Amino acid sequence: xxxxxxxxxxxxxxxxxxxxxxxxxxxxxxxxxxxxxxxxxxxxxxxxxxxxxxxxxxxxxxxxxxxxxxxxxxxxxxxxxxxxxxxxxxxxxxxxxxxxxxxxxxxxxxxxxxxxxxxxxxxxxxxxxxxxxxxxxxxxxxxxxxxxxxxxxxxxxxxxxxxxxxxxxxxxxxxxxxxxxxxxxxxxxxxxxxxxxxxxxxxxxxxxxxxxxxxxxxxxxxxxxxxxxxxxxxxxxxxxxxxxxxxxxxxxxxxxxxxxxxxxxxxxxxxxxxxxxxxxxxxxxxxxxxxxxxxxxxxxxxxxxxxxxxxxx
Numbered sequence: 001x002x003x004x005x006x007x008x009x010x011x012x013x014x015x016x017x018x019x020x021x022x023x024x025x026x027x028x029x030x031x032x033x034x035x036x037x038x039x040x041x042x043x044x045x046x047x048x049x050x051x052x053x054x055x056x057x058x059x060x061x062x063x064x065x066x067x068x069x070x071x072x073x074x075x076x077x078x079x080x081x082x083x084x085x086x087x088x089x090x091x092x093x094x095x096x097x098x099x100x101x102x103x104x105x106x107x108x109x110x111x112x113x114x115x116x117x118x119x120x121x122x123x124x125x126x127x128x129x130x131x132x133x134x135x136x137x138x139x140x141x142x143x144x145x146x147x148x149x150x151x152x153x154x155x156x157x158x159x160x161x162x163x164x165x166x167x168x169x170x171x172x173x174x175x176x177x178x179x180x181x182x183x184x185x186x187x188x189x190x191x192x193x194x195x196x197x198x199x200x201x202x203x204x205x206x207x208x209x210x211x212x213x214x215x216x217x218x219x220x221x222x223x224x225x226x227x228x229x230x231x232x233x234x235x236x237x238x239x240x241x242x243x244x245x246x247x248x249x250x251x252x253x254x255x256x257x258x259x260x261x262x263x264x265x266x267x268x269x270x271x272x273x274x275x276x277x278x279x280x281x282x283x284x285x286x287x288x289x290x291x292x293x294x295x296x297x298x299x300x301x302x303x304x305x306x307x308x309x310x311x312x313x
Contacts, residue, residue: 016040019059020068027055027130028114029078033067050179050186051137051273054171058127065123072117081115083133083145085193087155087167091126095119100150107155107164111138111197113146129171133190136269136303141194143217143263148201159196166192183275212238213248220260224267227288231256264288265302268295272310280307 019042024030026046039062046055059066086093087109095102095110097118104110112118115135138145155164166189177185216238223229234256235242249256264287271277277286284295284307300306305313 016042016061019044023057023068024078027084027132028070028080029074030068030070030120031074033069047173048182049170049173049177050182050184051134052170052186052189053132054167055130055132056127056171057130058125059122060125061123065121068120068122070114070118075115075117079115081135083111083113083135083138083149085109085111085129085131085133085167087129087131087164089127089129091122091124091128093126093128094121095150096121097150098146102150102152104152108152108160109155109164109167110150110152111145112149116146116149118150129167131167131170134269134273136266137190137273138194140221140263140266140270141190142198143221144214145197148197151201153196153200157200159192159199163193163196180275187274187276212240213251216245216248216256217259217263220256221263221267224260224264224287227290229257229260229288261298262302265299268299268307269303269310272307278311280311283307 019040020030020032022044026044040060042057042059044055044057046053048054086095086104088104088106090106092103092105095104095112095118097112097116102110111133142148153160153163155161170185170189216234219237220229220234231242231245235245238245245256249259252259254262268277268283268287268289271286272280272283277283280296281292284292289295296307303310
């Protein structure tokens with residue numbers, strides 16, 4: 001969660017070290033290479049918008065490039081777990097994550113995962129919009145999000161241009177927005193973002209097994225409320241053996257049922273966070289949990305807060 005107080009207190013800085021500390025405190029802990037030695041000016045502003053946080057971040061310096069890295073050591077010290085969208089408004093930025101490298105220029109955007117190591121490279125005069133997206137709100141819409149990080153989306157493509165326009169509009173909202181309205185708008189924005197990522201980036205180089213796995217996942221997501229789901233019923237529906245079903249999910253280090261329960265939890269988080277459901281009991285029953293107490297305990301263990309506190313927040 002971003003600290004708007006800290007950001008507001010450090011909106012402008014002539015000191016790179018201080019500016020970097022503010023980004024670590026409010027986005028995620030990172031280290032940097034090639035420290036700035038010449039003149040520097042940085043600015044960060046942020047605002048909450050529904051379940052999202054949207055920031056305008058800029059830096060200006062004369063050195064050639066800066067590399068900001070988040071490795072295993074930083075992740076252990078700082079386990080914040082969310083996806084970040086970065087839209088370049090001016091300049092150029094590089095991103096490396098999970099063996100993928102992307103260069104994003106003005107008007108383009110990319111997503112990256114704070115729970116996995118990454119390197120950001122930027123230099124000169126750079127300005128961008130940073131959108132912090134809670135992991136459950138991303139993976140409930142796009143379970144394969146982890147495969148789509150560090151892959152640039154062209155802001156001039158039809159869906160890319162639509163997504164960029166919406167992100168800019170959200171970032172430029174002037175007056176405070178009623179919570180219910182902000183939740184609905186942010187949910188719609190995430191729906192469009194997920195559609196754009198899925199349309200632009202998936203099934204280009206997927207193997208047959210990968211596409212089969214995605215089909216099974218889509219079926220499970222469409223039937224989260226079915227408390228009677230078993231490995232046998234899933235296998236029979238897709239005309240594959242239970243052993244084959246387990247093999248598909250083992251590639252991702254999980255099992256079909258474990259993945260299903262995680263998606264049920266994620267969907268319930270999304271429904272409560274976005275105001276679609278207001279009662280914890282309704283959230284549990286709507287997503288296949290027959291025991292509300294078990295649901296609450298598992299929810300808190302998974303997300304670090306109880307479903308009741310999420311509703312209150």
